[in-house]
Amino acid sequence: MYDSGCNLDGKSIIVTGAAQGIGRAIALHVAELGGRVAAVDLDAEGLNDLQSELGADRCAIVVGNVADASLANQAVSVATEAFGGVTGLVNNAGVTRTALIEKMTAEDWQLVIDVHLTGSFHFLQAVGRHVLSRVNSGETVAAAIVNISSDAGRRGTIGQINYGVAKAGVLGMTMCAAREWAKYGIRVNTVGFGVVETRMTEMIRSEKFRDRYMQQIPLGRWAKTDEVARPVCFLLSDAASYVTGQHLSVNGGYTIGL
Secondary structure, X not given: OOOOOOOOOOOEEEEEOOOOHHHHHHHHHHHHOOOEEEEEEOOHHHHXXXXXXXXOOOEEEEEOOOOOHHHHHHHHHXXXXXXXXXXXXXXXXXXXXXXXXXXXXXXXXXXXXXXXXXXXXXXXXXXXXXXXXXXXXXXXXXXXXXXXXEOHHHHOOOOEHHHHHHHHHHHHHHHHHHHHHHHHOEEEEEEEEOOEOXXXXXXXXXXXXHHHHHOOOOOOOOEOHHHHHHHHHHHHOHHHOOOOOOEEEEOOOOOOOO
16 A cells, blocks of 8 residues: 555654644644654643643643743653654744834844744754764664744745744754754754734734735635644655755745745
8 A cells, every 4th residue: 555654653743832823733733643742832721731632642741931942952851751752843933023123122122033043943953962862873763853934034024023034044044954964864844834824913814914915825815724734744754755955835825936
């Protein structure tokens, strides 16, 4: 029987920002495809709900702020204790602080950079070190990292220079890690979303801005969280075993031509 390889049997994946929205959808889909999840978020209640739904045998939880450098190592330790190791990572955690460039405070700039860019680096580094130690000990580890970016990092966005810069930086981080770690069998890719139906995009989807954005999306609708989770899981799976250093846009055609 033909096997597409698009499953996550035997995989253990750290997913940041997993308590709600896109991160939760990714965690659920990882489990649906046979994988196990170490779910990371500030929202302890949301993580407990996720674990209750999936079961402690398939979901371990880590509560904390991804901008805390120690949290990444803690997540690797929790996943290793629960599942025997880590084979994948989805850097999904995010926040927004909106202001025009001339009005943005240093605090709002730094917070978004810390969570999206520095936080992603901490987790990428921790998972990379874990996998490298196993490879150097003679193990064969098919590891995959997916960094979540955004159209804001490619096209820019009004009122969110902090977010756009952070998401552009994530693209560069992916390229560097993919080049450095390919020889160890670690694949690193980016998925960039357009407008997904989450709390973070409520303003964009409001009556004030809806038509402006919708007319730029060829598919003519917002994305659902479950349909953006599937491409992420594809890149985590062995079906994407020869894909690294790539950026996949999941945005209904918003960036056609770029």
